[in-house]
Amino acid sequence: MALELRQQLKLAQRLVMTPQLRQAIRLLQLNRLELSNALQAELEQNPALEEELSQNETTELSHSLSSTLENLEPGREEDYTERVAVSDNLSEINWEDYANNFDSNFSFAHEVPAADAPSQFDFISAKPGLSAYLQWQLAHAELDDHEWDIAFYIIGNLNRYGFLEVDLDEIMTQAECSRDEAEYILEVIQDLDPPGIAARNVTESLLLQLERLGMADSLAAKIVRDHLPLLETRNYKALMRATGHKKSEITKAIEYIVKHLTPYPGLPYAVESTNYIVPDVYVRKIDGEYVIHLNEDDLPHLKLSSHYQELLNDKELQKESRHYIHDKLKNAEWFIKSIHQRQRTIYKVMESLLKFQYEFFEHGPGHLKPLILRDVAEDIDMHESTISRVTSNKYVHTPQGIYELKYFFSTAIPRNGGEALASESIRNTILKMIQEEDRSKPLSDNDIAEILARENIQIARRTVAKYREQLKILPVKHRRHAR
Incomplete structure (x- = not known):
């Protein structure tokens, strides 16, 4: 068939979204904060749109305007610029009046505020994080300019948990330093507070903390260094076989690790703003x-x-x-x-x-x-x-x-001899069962499925596992605690 250009008429029906319809749909899916921003943007762009003031605001505005006009003398322009008396006698000013004091009941009387009164610096919005805290401690260390560059690079590569995300080779390349210099600065930073900072993983972080406590050769250090997976699952029998210690000693070491150590030392210093939900x-x-x-x-x-x-x-x-x-x-x-x-x-x-x-x-x-x-x-x-x-x-x-x-909105879960339940209701039931379980004998996914079956709720074990993961609940081996 030859290629050619031709014109032809075609009658068809189709749905075309107008700009107004697109705008209505866009406004419909905005949340309250986004809607407020959209209203302000439209007020700025469209001069035919105005904000309607309340009756009280309109009355106050009219009264203020009329009072101003009444004070004006006809035919004379009034200068409303504030008149400030300028004095060159700076030596007579008592600068102590401008000290770092805050008085909520402000008055012109020279009263001494309460000792526990807040400072204006307490209202500064920016909060120092982990990086600022470490740099403040390093200010007391005797480092030259090149060592400071290495320290800044290491601190800048710490994640929110306080772990170092780069290896020594990358530090040597980016900071242009030798391995000895990189290792020295890393040791300096690891000696700072909080203990365990700048570690490469959880094991190193816990060992640094134990070393700071003088327990580098203890049973707790041995468990952390060689048997961390068994510690995570609380497998006491395997730990007894691997270390040759009694269960009471293993239990005491694990309790010490849990109570006195933290796997994420940088987390308490993470600067994260809280996003509050405003209901629509x-x-x-x-x-x-x-x-x-x-x-x-x-x-x-x-x-x-x-x-x-x-x-x-x-x-x-x-x-x-x-x-x-x-x-x-x-x-x-x-x-x-x-x-x-x-x-x-x-x-x-x-x-x-x-x-x-x-x-x-x-x-x-x-x-x-x-x-x-x-x-x-x-x-x-x-x-x-x-x-x-x-x-x-x-x-x-x-x-x-x-x-x-x-x-x-929730999908239906069939129930033998009863009304169907929502999947969210099943998740809530599973959550309550796990919260009330015996910590020494936690419920497995199969146990939960059998308990639900006795209540005429037929769901498979893998469905229980899926709901448990959605609730961010650990498996049974991680929830088990020794008595």
């Missing part, structure tokens, strides 16, 4: 009934600009300006409608979840029922994709705690 929805029980309240605190209330609406009615306005203002007002109106639609959708979804999972709100996670997106979508007459967007990255504050909306 509140569900409170008031007078025996659950009330849903959307969290709109600190979110600006938007409205169309009255000034731009008046300009649009100006007959003398140029055509280009009229089109510009019309487009901006149209976009602002659609944005406000999208926000309202988003809030109504979240409310309807939460109302449906409350209906399906009422027993959870009353009694807790153990009473969570099987639920899928289709159930909620059919209940409120929406598409499953809409429900998925609404429940992603959004949290609800309930009488049982704060949960992500996705938490309420």
Whole structure:
């Protein structure tokens, strides 16, 4: 067939997403923090969109403006620049008044604050981490410039656990030093606080700590150095055979390791900011009934600009300006409608979840029922994709705690002779069983499956293992403790 160009007409139907529809979908999947940023960005970009002030704020602003205008004399410009008396007598200033003191009840009287009053330096947001702590200790060591470069490179390659992530060869290459210099600086850093810092692995870290305690030749050091896998599994019989010591001696050595040593010495100095969850929805029980309240605190209330609406009615306005203002007002109106639609959708979804999972709100996670997106979508007459967007990255504050909306959806586990249970309810049951088990004889995955089977919950051992791993619970050999 010959290749050629031709034109032809074709009639077809297809769904095209308009920019307004894309914007509505994007707003629907934003969490509360992202929504606040989106509102502020739209306020900055669209001049036809304004923040609606509350009645009290409007009254205070009008009163302040009228008071200012009344004090103005007609025909005279007033300079409101603060008048500051300048003095050249710097020697008369008592600089002790500007010392590092903080008085919450500030007054102009020269009162001495309480001794336990906080300093303004206590409010500095940046917190020193492990690197700063080690550098502060090294300041007392007598190191030359080249040794400082090596020390900085080593400290910079410590991870959050305090372990060194590079070997000596890489230190020699990057810091341009000899092996003796690298080993010397590494030993200097390993002598710093906390004990066990700058080790290459857990074994070396524990041995450095035991050496600092004067127990380099003890049974605990031998167990750490030669039999760490047996220590991790608490295999007392294998440790007795390997070391030739009695069980009481093995138990005493392990207890000392657990109580006095830490496998991750740098972890307490890790500087990590805590990310707090701000709920998007509140569900409170008031007078025996659950009330849903959307969290709109600190979110600006938007409205169309009255000034731009008046300009649009100006007959003398140029055509280009009229089109510009019309487009901006149209976009602002659609944005406000999208926000309202988003809030109504979240409310309807939460109302449906409350209906399906009422027993959870009353009694807790153990009473969570099987639920899928289709159930909620059919209940409120929406598409499953809409429900998925609404429940992603959004949290609800309930009488049982704060949960992500996705938490309420769970697959069904069949139950012989009874109602099906949610998989999350099974996980909660497994968690309680392990928390209440005998530490000397912990439950294996097979034991848990047999106990659940006696309660008419038929799940396989591998399913129990999967749920246990999802709960971040160690296997039975790691949970066993000697009496």
